[in-house]
Amino acid sequence: MEYNVFAENCPTRLVLDRLADKWAVLVLTLLSQETKRFNQLRREIEGVSQKVLSQVLKKLERDGLIARRAFATVPVTVEYSITDLGRTLTSTIGALARWAEDNMPEIMAAQMRYDATA
Amino acid sequence: MEYNVFAENCPTRLVLDRLADKWAVLVLTLLSQETKRFNQLRREIEGVSQKVLSQVLKKLERDGLIARRAFATVPVTVEYSITDLGRTLTSTIGALARWAEDNMPEIMAAQMRYDATA
């Protein structure tokens, strides 16, 4: 079987679509550091809504990148952790976020040049 | 100045949002290999619409990741190429796409396990 992200109906396209997502990158980056609970993630990833966070977590769990464990406490406790498969991605995902932080000045300079031309 | 992708209104969040995009990943991967024309990109990235491709190219150009050169031929020729700044990203971006291709069997197995539970 040959996989090719450039082919329209290759299943890898769907996976790329899931990983190439702002919220997924942030979730995986945090979980690669340590196991966290739902509201912990929600507080640390500023601006994410509950709806979107739960959707992203569900999809990442379905793809086997993170694991969900619920405890019958009161109120209920739910822990999310990274899986072995997810861990093989974290250096790549982390590099993306770090690149944005490291190159922000250059990007802003480029934007100003572009906007000045137009 | 401290940049932090987890902060809601940090400019890096906008950059991450641009990079963490299926089409941007595919465009940057192709342009890191060689300069290409608009319709060449459109044909090689199966399933991308003209509208979205032109939007993505414009944003990547604004951020200084790719360069656009137009030639007054008939019909007009437009070339897109990667910039030095863009090149600092290509190993990371490329790793993302390759990860999807390499790990597809494991992901599909995880999905089947998940769907069987539900």
Added chain:
DNA sequence: TCCACTAGGTTTCCAAATGAAACCATGTTA
């Protein structure tokens, strides 16, 4: 007793983004 609050979601609703298809200018070829 009633209200407020917790965790972890789901539902609702409206705004924004996406995609398919059509359109455009210019000029070449059949």
Added chain:
DNA sequence: TAACATGGTTTCATTTGGAAACCTAGTGGA
């Protein structure tokens, strides 16, 4: 004269996104 090429933009229907409200179950305070 009709059809096709490039590199887009426009239009419109469908999806997706986010904000806010709601939900269940239980706990603590007044």
